[in-house]
Amino acid sequence: xxxxxxxxxxxxxxxxxxxxxxxxxxxxxxxxxxxxxxxxxxxxxxxxxxxxxxxxx
Numbered sequence: 001x002x003x004x005x006x007x008x009x010x011x012x013x014x015x016x017x018x019x020x021x022x023x024x025x026x027x028x029x030x031x032x033x034x035x036x037x038x039x040x041x042x043x044x045x046x047x048x049x050x051x052x053x054x055x056x057x
Contacts, residue, residue: 010038011051020056 008023017033025046029039039046 005055005057007056008048009053009056010048011053012036012038013050018053023055 006023007020009018009020010029011018012031012034014036015031015034017031019032019038021029021039023039023045025039025041027041028037029046030036031038031050036049038050039048041047
């Protein structure tokens with residue numbers, strides 16, 4: 001079985017919240033605490049607006 005590492009832990013640049021998100025989103029991924037955009041869809045890997053902390057299996 002191949003792991004594709006489709007999820008990332010990302011830190012919000014505005015409030016510092018850390019959350020796990022899909023790295024290829026179809027819609028904007030918002031911070032659960034302050035609502036800032038963390039990842040924008042780009043037709044593949046999303047454009048990360050926060051700090052990438054780690055890739056999650």
